[in-house]
Amino acid sequence: MITEVAREHGLDVRINEVNETGWDFRVHLATARDGTRWVLREPRRAEVAERIGTEERLLAVLRPLLPVELPRWEVCAPDLIAYRRLAGEPLAAEDPITVAMPRLVVREHYLARLGEVIAALHEVPPAAVAATGIDVRGPERLRAEIRSQLADGGNALDLPRPLVSRWRRWLDDDRHWPDEGVPVHRDLSPNHTLVDGTGALTGLLDWADAGIDDPVNDFAAPLAAFGPDGLDRLLTAYRAAGGRAGETLREHVVELTAFRRTVSLGLHGLRTGQARFVDLARSRLAAASR
Incomplete structure (x- = not known):
């Protein structure tokens, strides 16, 4: 289970929600005992896990260059990515069946x-x-x-x-x-x-x-x-x-x-x-x- 994987990496969390719509990662929203909210990304395939280090390096380069917040990973391993949830909420969620977004009117x-x-x-x-x-x-x-x-x-x-x-x-x-x-x-x-x-x-x-x-x-x-x-x-x-x-x-x-x-x-x-x-x-x- 993902909670056991997280515990192996030093995180004791409770899973609140699972997002299955991603093609490459299964995403778990979790809460630690101290109330800290975490995002756990679980790679679905071996070739996805092989690219994890690349994404971590890219985030490090882009973080100071873009005028928005980017994730700051605290666990980066072939079986788990984990970071504290950023401020804010996703603008919308994909439909789990059609993997489509509702048509949105944005400010x-x-x-x-x-x-x-x-x-x-x-x-x-x-x-x-x-x-x-x-x-x-x-x-x-x-x-x-x-x-x-x-x-x-x-x-x-x-x-x-x-x-x-x-x-x-x-x-x-x-x-x-x-x-x-x-x-x-x-x-x-x-x-x-x-x-x-x-x-x-x-x-x-x-x-x-x-x-x-x-x-x-x-x-x-x-x-x-x-x-x-x-x-x-x-x-x-x-x-x-x-x-x-x-x-x-x-x-x-x-x-x-x-x-x-x-x-x-x-x-x-x-x-x-x-x-x-x-x-x-x-x-x-x-x-x-x-």
Whole structure:
């Protein structure tokens, strides 16, 4: 049990809540005997455990550079990550069945700070974080990955021809694909953003997927959660904070988000044997092709 694992690392805690929605980690919210609230992250697979040290090193580099709070780990081991809960609460939680967020209406100061944080992250010199061991890739690798998934999905998911044509046009348009990658979080969904009682952004969680990649990666989850209007407001805040957003960035975000919520999700479901993800992807594909 996770409490026994925690005890081996010097933590005597009571589990209050378990979050099973993460693909890489099972997350336990716990309380120690002295009332201290802890977050325990339990890796699901051996390859996830192998990346734990990388995330710890990345947090150490980014903590003084970003205008929000990041976790400060007190246990970092192959079988457990543990840190004291940060101030604030997640803006929203994923649906455990659909792994989707409810469509949210957020206050302007949340989006203003999120845009500021993303801009600051994208301005961190790639060399400063590459040494941590994070995944280093550029837009061309993302482009090649999507092209490969599109080919695989055409057979495995019976993709509608209009969507295949649409995504091929997107892939072939050089205007969408920047020359170099930047540091990205890759999963800025509302359950990874902490807010205070006024709805202001105070912290960012779960940097396991961070890397050097196309900046578009940090806008896909916000679009899914906040809709087109929320994306427009976020991009405005990003530009105001110095973020470099070209004229095709919005369309790039829209296409990447649609692709990941359908083709990427469906292929993940097939690869991991989770039929619910395959069914959800196919239903979204059918709706998008109407």
